[in-house]
Amino acid sequence: MVVGAGLAGLTAARELDIAGASVMVIEAQARVGGRTMTGRVAGTTVEMGGQWIGPGQRRIIALANDLGVETFPTHLPGRTVFCEGESRSEYEEDGETPFTDPASLREVQEVFRALGELARDVPADAPWTAKKAAEWDGQTLETWKLGHAENEGTRFYFDLAVESLYACEPRDVSLLGVLADIASSGSFEGLFEIEASAEEYRFAGGAQEVSVRLARELEGRVVLGSPVRRVIQEGGPVLVESARASVRAEAVVVTVPPALRGRIEYVPALPPMHDGLSQRMPMGAVIKCHAVYDAPFWREAGLNGRAESDTGPCKVTCDNSSPDSDAGVLTGFILGSDAREWGSRPAVERRRAVLECFARYFGDEALGPLGYGETDWGAEVYSRGGYAGVPTPGLLLDHGPALQEPVGRIYWAGAETASEWCGYMDGAVESGERAAREVLSTLAGDQEGAGLSPRRHSRFFRGGGGLQVAEPDRG
Template structure:
């Protein structure tokens, strides 16, 4: 076993870990990064396909208020393009397919009013939440005791509005409304500005795509100090003493003064801590399961839907296809359609054989777009619940009575160990921007002690 010494050991080379390393490097601190995977990027994964398409199998978009990501984009001179958002969107509900423009599907007036009021209510409630201490809201315990689905049952009156609201929730959280607490949902919406921002393309979380992908961006940030990153080294144990920490993987023993854990909460309890994690922290990580997200890419010779004056955006009530986006750009003639399968739908869908999954998706897209949709030049899907070092996407979630009881432990250091990761962010939690800010914060905590 090789022994190494450093000032700060960072566990995890996703956006949070790389952000922490970047800040420490700029401050002149010595550091090392241990990464369990054979690559950096964490929950970002960009692939260049045989069809010629470049696709993000993990995190994809950047919104206009995700300022830290934009700083990296400008620093690396990374090119971007806007998500295609022209023409008519399509809604499939029951046996009817209808066209609409804007974010909210065209439905009957009563259901439309119902849906609009519910979104306004959730935005108003989330606007009252402190993202630094959501558990201190006067109604925090009341909100945290119920699921978001319970709130929906009380405030949505029409079946169509409730169904469309649920699709929006699945798209944002990669989970069903019954899986998360109302307080956690309100915190999450406020963290990303509001619900409107999180479900929108224009001026929203789905506005901008990076050429070369989101993994390409983090590679550019780290490219001059890749020698500091040790891949294929999942952390097995972490021992603390008065002098610092000693961490062991299969091949390395690293001694450091400080440590930053920048991995999904669900993985933290897999590490052997000595002394053990404080019981409230251990309980918190037991109660933060990951969402379930599956991305399906359909690559076509051309974006034929554009010629038909369609945007490529579908909202559907038919499993497994619920939401699609056109994510192609002008540098290629290819049509790139991204299909999301999320929440319990994703958990069920991944259990099917790939040919069955492909057949189901293509049948549903063909039903909406016509026969041209039946024969893509390439089909690719990716389920993040199968990723051993993520166990899901997009983020760690909280069910009832977790945020109020254990949430205050999220960012609290444990002796020499500091905690990063997008789940710990106050702004843009669950997104790339939140990951960067969390890495910066954890590094700042360590720098402030010297």
């Protein structure tokens, strides 16, 4: 049994299915894809959730290739818009960021380099074992920033990098958590370098297409619109109670974000280390905004659609147009505290503010789109935010092992539990593969202990059952 039909859950189910196990996926939402979601604005396909991958993310690339999902490069020539205070400037891709104070450029490079060097001493698969784990997990990234960056321009750019990657402020995230993520990406050059290396390609038809095809392979064994309420393991098979059915299984893989693990009731209750994890790892806050135009007009001015600004609500933008359409799509991100503030305002006011940001960056033509759409991930009941869970101070030191450590026959997966590319689609795939291996190892051990052949005689493998559908919970 797999709880959650995002990339982690569907990957786990696929691996179990390939191994011959009987498997079912239960998903709370009426769709698959988790934090990847494709929508339509003014007749144009837009990415409402996660969308980018990079060449170093080998698992998601291999999976997409296997499923026949094509990719295309996101690189666009042109200048990036840079706004600091009242200043608006542009710079070439290979040029230097035009800070109002030139000293900021040198300090930014030094600060990012220092952070990368610290990350070299952090084991990506067990960051809480680093020699300085207690020191680093005992402080926020904000504290570290204030001790290493003196220039206001440096601090602004540092904050922008953190908000872009975590959808929160540096004050919210543990220094150790950031170092662990840098280590898991294998890129030690700086936070913006991680972002750049993970955003080189997009999926044709949208990132959700990967999950759609995974679900199609499972031939109707994905149950949608059925939130899991309770997981009971009292000896024997695990009972999973959801809105539409109760199912008994020999093992359960839970793939919801850590912040949502605690919204499921467990009988018996989870151990304190696991229970505390869900209380200490909130989701980031992000509203992803799209404006669709007849054409990508900004390209005519030599701009690439990217903007970096110290003034919101959209401090970061990108050209999100697709090569199979003539339409131009500008995408902006409202992040962290800005997302919480603007998420409480009327939609019409938010739309106006976003388009005014676009106009400041790319000209008044941005004020008149064919259509506008947005997704407030904090308002998504079964996501509660994005892009991923935020490692708060003390989390990894006190609860880190609970990210992956099984509880009886309950196994964990999800992008936040990955050792490589933690928080990304590639990490979600890695975690699903790991959880499937753990389950298969346990099931094989069961059969060997009973003196049976794991493949030929096991009721855990296809043709032999292993899943029993009980009566729905009427309570």
